[in-house]
Amino acid sequence: xxxQASLDQQWARISGRLKDxxxxxxxxxxxxxxxxxxxxxxxxxxxxPTRFMRxxxxxxxxxxxxxxxxxxxxxxxxxxxxxxxxxxxASLGGALTTTPRAAxxxxxxxxxxxxxxxxxxxxxxxxxxxxxxxxxxxxxLNGVAEAPALPAFIxxxxxxxxxxxxxxxxxxxxxxxxxxxxxxxxxxxxxxxRVADAxxxxxxxxxxYGGVGLGKTHLMHAIAWHIRKKDPARRVIYLSAEKxxxxxxxxxxYKDTMAFKEQFRSVDVLMIDDVQFISGKDSTQEExxxxxxxxxxxxxxxxxxxxxxxxxxxxxxxxxxxxxxWGLVADIHPTTYELRLxxxxxxxxxxxxxxxxxxxxxxxxxxxxxxRELEGALNRIVAHAELVGRAITLESSQExxxxxxxxxxxxxxxxxxxxxxxxxxxxxxxxxxSARRARAVARPRQVAMxxxxxxxxxxxxxxxxxxxxxxxxxxxxxxxxxxxxxxTDPTFSEDVELLRRMLEG
Numbered sequence: 001x002x003x004q005a006s007l008d009q010q011w012a013r014i015s016g017r018l019k020d021x022x023x024x025x026x027x028x029x030x031x032x033x034x035x036x037x038x039x040x041x042x043x044x045x046x047x048x049p050t051r052f053m054r055x056x057x058x059x060x061x062x063x064x065x066x067x068x069x070x071x072x073x074x075x076x077x078x079x080x081x082x083x084x085x086x087x088x089x090a091s092l093g094g095a096l097t098t099t100p101r102a103a104x105x106x107x108x109x110x111x112x113x114x115x116x117x118x119x120x121x122x123x124x125x126x127x128x129x130x131x132x133x134x135x136x137x138x139x140x141l142n143g144v145a146e147a148p149a150l151p152a153f154i155x156x157x158x159x160x161x162x163x164x165x166x167x168x169x170x171x172x173x174x175x176x177x178x179x180x181x182x183x184x185x186x187x188x189x190x191x192x193x194r195v196a197d198a199x200x201x202x203x204x205x206x207x208x209y210g211g212v213g214l215g216k217t218h219l220m221h222a223i224a225w226h227i228r229k230k231d232p233a234r235r236v237i238y239l240s241a242e243k244x245x246x247x248x249x250x251x252x253x254y255k256d257t258m259a260f261k262e263q264f265r266s267v268d269v270l271m272i273d274d275v276q277f278i279s280g281k282d283s284t285q286e287e288x289x290x291x292x293x294x295x296x297x298x299x300x301x302x303x304x305x306x307x308x309x310x311x312x313x314x315x316x317x318x319x320x321x322x323x324x325x326w327g328l329v330a331d332i333h334p335t336t337y338e339l340r341l342x343x344x345x346x347x348x349x350x351x352x353x354x355x356x357x358x359x360x361x362x363x364x365x366x367x368x369x370x371x372r373e374l375e376g377a378l379n380r381i382v383a384h385a386e387l388v389g390r391a392i393t394l395e396s397s398q399e400x401x402x403x404x405x406x407x408x409x410x411x412x413x414x415x416x417x418x419x420x421x422x423x424x425x426x427x428x429x430x431x432x433x434s435a436r437r438a439r440a441v442a443r444p445r446q447v448a449m450x451x452x453x454x455x456x457x458x459x460x461x462x463x464x465x466x467x468x469x470x471x472x473x474x475x476x477x478x479x480x481x482x483x484x485x486x487x488t489d490p491t492f493s494e495d496v497e498l499l500r501r502m503l504e505g
Contacts (some may be wrong), residue, residue: 004036007044010072011036017068018061030056042077044069047084057081167237173350174221180346182339185215188330192219195301196226203328205292205302209309210332213370216305220271223303227269237264238271245277245284252283261287265294271303275324279315289320296326334501340364340374347375353382359397366405377401412503414452414466420503421448424495433468446478447496453479455503 015034019027030053037045046065048054057065058081069076176196181189188208195206208216224238239247244264251260264270270291278284295302306313309331310324335343341364348355359381367374384400385392398405418432425444432445445467452463453475460472467475486493 004038007036007039010069014065014068014072018064021064022061031061037082039076042075044076044079046079046081048081049084051083054081054083168239168243170221170224170238172225174218175225176222178346178350179215179218179222180339180343182336182342184333184335184339185210188215188219188332191328191330192223193226195303196223196230201299201301204296204299205304205324205327207310207324207327207329208303208305208332209307209329211307211334211370213372214332214334215371216332217273220273220303220305224269224271234268235266236269236271237267238273240273241275241277241288244272244288245281248284248287261291264291265298267295267300269301269303270295273305275304275306276308276313276316279313282317285317285320289317289323292320292323296323302327335368335371335374337364340368340371343371343374344378347378351378351382353385353392355382355392356394358394359392362394362397373404377404380404412455414448414456414458414463417451417455417503418448418466421451421499424499433466435468446481447499449475449478450482450496451499451503454500 011034015027015031018031022031033049033053034057035047037047039045046057048057062079062081066076066079069079176189176193179189188210191203191206192208194202208219210216220238224236227234227236248260251257272288278288292302304324309329310316310321313321313324316324341360344355344360344363348360355378363374363377367377381392381397381400384390384396390396419429421444422429422432425440425447427441427444431441432448434441436442449463449467452458452466453460456463458466460475464470464472464475482496486496
């Protein structure tokens, strides 16, 4: 028997054991396309179709493969995972292809995306079930990392190594079902759901914007998951603006811009997260502008997210800002107490942990910055309880989160309040302490006094002294006046609430 035939038999037995250990889905996605190339000097050389796949195998399976092979053949000292050498192929526009042996193995029962290193694409339900049962990536049998094969939504087939990891992986937790809806995010949620459900393009583009950790990325992932579940044939690319820029620069470097253009302009749905990161990058903006126009002209869906509205994106070309505001612009406001409490309750149910209501209410009241920090606080409390074996109480929660709570309890100063209010109402900071009584100055001054009373621990006389040595009764009058106006004038009330949120955040 030849050395190659003996290697193939050994690999057949090893891959059979791996299939039993990791399951059918992970095996078809990551291990089936592997090909044994040679055995030299105690080292087995295994070829994979793409660099993305090579890195994944090295991280999750290489140690187990080496251990199993040592059991089959004591002469095996190491296993090397390499990418198949490239060759130019006009039919694939210069895409990388595998060696004959690797190609034969990769195309057998691996489906049309074998060359991308993704192989079988599991359904939404398979991934969701895997995530809920296994908690994402975890240690499998005999030390093998059992990794659910998350679809990368790669546009087109046969893209080869240079373009195999364009679309980012989607988090199976980020679905519409797991998104808690409240007044601050109801418009963005409804718009995202409409776009995901629609058979025809409705809003183009859909532009979602809001602060850090308020749910933009969650909604972007949810749209992609929903489209995948509803119509798996639709080609979707989801990636960050930074990754888009990286891909563009890479295409310029390798003189492969035509393939780059074809890749991004042939998808059904293009989703770009955090588009503000291409601000000031003129060449990237130019390419994104033309890509955007090409997709809109073909009636393909474009979905964008950013931390500001299109008109407020600094460093962005005017024509691009104008295009981004063409469709529907939906903002996500900072969370309310009720929404934060709802998010915590939902998170607790997903974690299947009984958390006292007082603890949830305490967190919702104290941690107001963003949802990401709120969920992180809850994770810390639950992890501490499980690791230490201590019940979750209000006291234990305060102990665990002492550093986070100390940062959240930072009190704003009267000077900060005066500056923010003056900027908001477009008056001079000096007017806060001046004797001017015109309404355009007096009303903002009263708002600043009211917020100073609400957000600081200063007494009324102390506050009065900061506003041009005014008497404490003047401060009392200002507080009453603002409270009355808030009760009768919704627009004024929203202004004051917005200022409060900006100062507290």
